Ligand SMILES: O=C(CO)[C@@H](O)[C@H](O)COP(=O)(O)O
């Protein structure tokens with residue numbers, strides 16, 4: 756199984772973001788996780804599409820995974836596609852028309868996904884399986900980095916993997932976001948996840964390579 760490690764730039768050194776992103780990619784990360792917060796859908800405010808295009812202009816070529824915690828979502832989907840996002844995920848509660856928002860992402864050539872909060876049930880996926888490249892299981896309530904992993908996410912990941920297989924979507928990327936660390940990444944992967952967002956665990960360390968390597972060695976044990 757190919758495992759994807761996606762550091763969240765929410766915990767990066769924002770005063771030297773381009774260099775910090777280059778360093779984390781050089782240290783072995785696969786994808787840049789880009790948390791977009793609007794102080795409306797979530798009680799925090801971060802960065803918009805200009806920062807995403809600035810990273811592209813700075814030479815960042817790795818996939819950029821835009822996690823939209825905003826409402827409404829549709830206008831920003833176009834802006835992030837233009838800014839160079841590779842995948843765009845949003846929260847079902849934040850869109851009036853989930854199917855339309857997913858179609859919009861696909862029509863702009865990006866991978867599309869829904870991000871499910873800890874208390875959001877999986878049945879929101881029932882009629883959109885064919886439009887999903889990925890589903891994000893939030894293992895914290897969205898809005899902040901540095902929170903603790905909510906253990907009930909493990910059961911939800913297993914149920915999602917089973918539902919994906921049942922719906923003919925063995926290829927679904929299951930991304931887990933919140934509180935992921937070297938000491939829990941193994942059980943998260945065993946439950947069925949294959950993409951791991953980690954903000955504070957990676958950027959909070961003074962040795963990115965060491966943390967990413969220890970995550971990979973935990974994944975190799977599965
Ligand atoms: O989307 C979010 C929070 O809303 C995340 O992407 C966090 O930024 C992950 O940070 P850590 O929990 O790994 O510190």
Ligand SMILES: [Fe+2]
Pocket residue numbers: 763788789790822932952
């Ligand atoms: Fe995120």
